[in-house]
Amino acid sequence: MYIPPRHKIEAEDYKFFFHHLGNKFIVGGDWNAKHTNWGSRLTTPKGRNLLQSIANCNCSYISTGEPTYWPSDPNKTLDLLDFFIYKSIATNCIQIETNWDLSSNYSLIIATLSTHTIYKPKTLRLTSPKTDWNTFRTHIDASIKLNIKLKQPDNIDEAVNYITCLIQEAAWRSTPPAIPEKKNPISLTPPHIREIVTGERTAGNRWQRNRNPIDKRVYNQLTRQLKAALQVTRKATFETYINTLSKEDHVI
Numbered sequence: 001m002y003i004p005p006r007h008k009i010e011a012e013d014y015k016f017f018f019h020h021l022g023n024k025f026i027v028g029g030d031w032n033a034k035h036t037n038w039g040s041r042l043t044t045p046k047g048r049n050l051l052q053s054i055a056n057c058n059c060s061y062i063s064t065g066e067p068t069y070w071p072s073d074p075n076k077t078l079d080l081l082d083f084f085i086y087k088s089i090a091t092n093c094i095q096i097e098t099n100w101d102l103s104s105n106y107s108l109i110i111a112t113l114s115t116h117t118i119y120k121p122k123t124l125r126l127t128s129p130k131t132d133w134n135t136f137r138t139h140i141d142a143s144i145k146l147n148i149k150l151k152q153p154d155n156i157d158e159a160v161n162y163i164t165c166l167i168q169e170a171a172w173r174s175t176p177p178a179i180p181e182k183k184n185p186i187s188l189t190p191p192h193i194r195e196i197v198t199g200e201r202t203a204g205n206r207w208q209r210n211r212n213p214i215d216k217r218v219y220n221q222l223t224r225q226l227k228a229a230l231q232v233t234r235k236a237t238f239e240t241y242i243n244t245l246s247k248e249d250h251v252i
Helices: 011-021 045-056 133-143 153-174 191-210 213-251
Strands: 025-030 060-062 082-087 094-099 108-113
Touching: 011 025, 011 045, 011 082, 025 108, 082 094, 082 108, 133 153, 191 213
Parallel strands: none
Antiparallel strands: 025 082, 060 082, 094 108
């Protein structure tokens, strides 16, 4: 879709448009509505109205965060005008990227809509909430060189590269390595057996603490129930295995 920049659009106009699309949709294009929330250089009244309508209609937006408008006029500034708005679609099933094959003064954006979860790589960061900023400042103060010459263009490039490397080194020294998240192993135990095991352990702990005959009776009952459930599960598993072998023999 495309909204010309000359038109004044109120929040109610956007709201009517979203209502017309229904309860589930994704729409993208050149909105000509600027707001820093989706990566524009500044915020305009049209951008405020659009953001308000997105919130009121329970919609969401997704953008690349990169400029999509590349003006040929040197007096104009590049900006982000193209993005997608969607409703009732899982965020982890949408991926957006920029197509750098410029056919005009706009760069195309491509949205991929998947029926399965799209695993997106984590954003690499120099720092974390555990960064020791005192160590960061100390390393910068001790290592920075202030006598670099800035007379030639090459000197400026070297100085930029130097300060970038210094900041990276200070961040690495002051940020502890991230501990990888432990993945929970996949449990093959049927849910009803897990529920009985949980109840049995709770009843056993309660009886150990109180030594109440009623708790002991409940614990014994759950123990017998667990044994019976395990026997049924083993029998069903064995029968399934036998049937599988029979089918394979029949095929052979």
